[in-house]
Amino acid sequence: MATHFLNGIALPGGMLWVDEFTWAAAQRSVERSITGAQIIDVAPKVAGRPITLQGAQDQGWIRRATLLAVRALADAPDGRYPLELASGEAFTVMFAPDDAIEAQPISRPELPQDTHPYVATLRLITV
Numbered sequence: 001m002a003t004h005f006l007n008g009i010a011l012p013g014g015m016l017w018v019d020e021f022t023w024a025a026a027q028r029s030v031e032r033s034i035t036g037a038q039i040i041d042v043a044p045k046v047a048g049r050p051i052t053l054q055g056a057q058d059q060g061w062i063r064r065a066t067l068l069a070v071r072a073l074a075d076a077p078d079g080r081y082p083l084e085l086a087s088g089e090a091f092t093v094m095f096a097p098d099d100a101i102e103a104q105p106i107s108r109p110e111l112p113q114d115t116h117p118y119v120a121t122l123r124l125i126t127v
Helices: 066-075
Strands: 005-007 009-012 024-034 037-044 050-054 079-082 089-093 102-107 117-126
Touching: 005 102, 050 102, 066 102
Parallel strands: none
Antiparallel strands: 005 009, 005 079, 024 037, 050 117, 079 089, 089 117, 102 117
């Protein structure tokens, strides 16, 4: 299976980009003039596209050691990182300001090893 790379850290290709199609490249606003005519303003968005990579119970598991390395990136105050998706698409991203990482272990070991798998969601935005 193909692999995603975040700042050189290999992420499972089974982590799907779940909000790939919720983004519009242009911002539109609609108003009415005092004559009643419709005024539509359109401007391109230059950054801020969400890239949420999400694993599931049956695919895209991430190892604890990898999750800790990603957590270190997320903790950097103004970290901007290259992201290369398994599809070949490349972006410069930072972690989303709220709930950047969410992860649950596949099972509940008392002392999880570095190889223990997790189902994780990584919330990134383009910069």
